[in-house]
Amino acid sequence: MDTETPWLSERRQHIWRNWLRMNTELPAALHRRLRADSDLSLSDYDVLVQLTDTAEARVRVLDLARALRWERSRLSHHIRRMEGRGLVRREDVPGDGRGAYVVLTAHGRAAIEQAAPAHVRTVRDLVFDSVDADELTALGAAVDKVLARLEAAERPA
Amino acid sequence: MDTETPWLSERRQHIWRNWLRMNTELPAALHRRLRADSDLSLSDYDVLVQLTDTAEARVRVLDLARALRWERSRLSHHIRRMEGRGLVRREDVPGDGRGAYVVLTAHGRAAIEQAAPAHVRTVRDLVFDSVDADELTALGAAVDKVLARLEAAERPA
DNA sequence: CAGAAATGGTTGACGCGTCACACATCCCCC
DNA sequence: GGGGGATGTGTGACGCGTCAACCATTTCTG
Known part of the structure; x- marks a missing residue:
């Protein structure tokens, strides 16, 4: 427990709020577009991707859960x-x-074969076409670090 | 419709998958910690923040919905x-x-006064302490751009 | 080889978010 | 000033995610 427990700086707060906002709105937009272009939800899509990734198109339930990181x-x-x-x-x-x-x-x-091309296009349209190479590199590094921190923090729990 | 509809590059795919993963696990971790430290959900917290941000601690429903970007x-x-x-x-x-x-x-x-300090600490612990200054800058820029693209793309819909 | 513990998977209840709709009140304009 | 539309809010049904408990099977241990 800090003695002061300072709030986040103005700048960090701004980044944090926008980050959170993007975190909610980007999946929502992807979901809407996927539903508009197909009969699949984002979750359906994720499941089907895992299945098509395997040669037999056949996966044990537990392996699938682990791959998706679902309960x-x-x-x-x-x-x-x-x-x-x-x-x-x-x-x-x-x-x-x-x-x-x-x-x-x-x-x-x-x-999924019918839905995938449009979905990939949407991802590129909304995300990768917006950020330049340097930002993408930094973004990737930041994401990796946060994920590592997350895993370190949640593992012992 | 592209003639080829290429998949994302290996590198982009990696960034994209980790991004998505962080997107699901970071809020989940924040939620768990908040629940452990208080009787509030992340949504409760967001609502209460909006209320404490106003002088009267009293907000019209529609204004609150707009501020939270909720339906x-x-x-x-x-x-x-x-x-x-x-x-x-x-x-x-x-x-x-x-x-x-x-x-x-x-x-x-x-x-919320009881819950806030620990929550802010959690955010700093899991996010801001993990990324360095340059990455944070790039991250902020990337988030802003994606958000701008999102709003431009979803507005006319 | 008999339990006991672990493993793989399912189910039911419950809170949450969305969608479509209902409903009251306000505003406008003729 | 009396409709008609717009505005502000609530409700009900439904799909989803989580949690706790459950059942069947397998594996371990003596």
């Missing part, structure tokens, strides 16, 4: 909903009676 | 819950029969 239960709920829309399906794991695969369906593959 | 209905729901916990209360607006003030209660003031 198991969140993933389970989401998979159930995606299954209902025919984007993925569950399959038993031969060797392990507890396990379950999440498998990309043909419909799911078609959905 | 009116979201704010309405949230105020109802906060009212139930005694953090704020609603008051009629004398001149305008439709309007409503959101007023900070003594309990609400006590809550």
Whole structure:
């Protein structure tokens, strides 16, 4: 506990507020555009990306949760909903009676292949086209450092 | 539509993924710590900050929504819950029969005054202590540009 | 090989955010 | 001054994320 607990400087406060604002509005904008261009939510998209990244288009639930950094239960709920829309399906794991695969369906593959180009364009349009090379480098470094700090701080908890 | 619709470069993809990850984990960490140190959620905190920023500790609902960049209905729901916990209360607006003030209660003031120092420390600990001056400058610039692009892109919609 | 503990996954309840709509009040203009 | 639209706010339904508990299976340990 500091003796004074000073507030953030004017400048830091400004950066911090804008940072927070971008943090809420950028995903919201990406989400809106993705929904406008496809029938996928941002979460659906993330799940499908993970599935298409693997050769078999088939991933164990826990591996998927780890890759997405989602809680198991969140993933389970989401998979159930995606299954209902025919984007993925569950399959038993031969060797392990507890396990379950999440498998990309043909419909799911078609959905992400149709959605991906516009989404990538949106990301480039809203983010990468806005910042120049130096800023991007600094941004990447800052992000890496904050992430490292986050992991160090939250690990022992 | 591009003829090729190229994916993002390896480097950009890396930055982008880490950016997204930080975007989800930093607020989550802030939220956890705030909850651990107080009875406030991050949203509660934001609302209370807006109220303490005004001399009268009393703000019109619509002004509050604009300041927070929240939807009116979201704010309405949230105020109802906060009212139930005694953090704020609603008051009629004398001149305008439709309007409503959101007023900070003594309990609400006590809550944020108790929570703020630790929260500010958390922000400094997790963010500002991690990045050096140059990176912070670039980060601020990048955030400003993305925000400007976002507003330009979403305005006509 | 019998428990006990760990692992993989699901479920239910609850708070939150969004969307569409409802509703009252105010303002304007004829 | 009496509609008609605009403005300010609240509500209900629904999808999502979290938390705690649960169940089935596997693995460990004696």
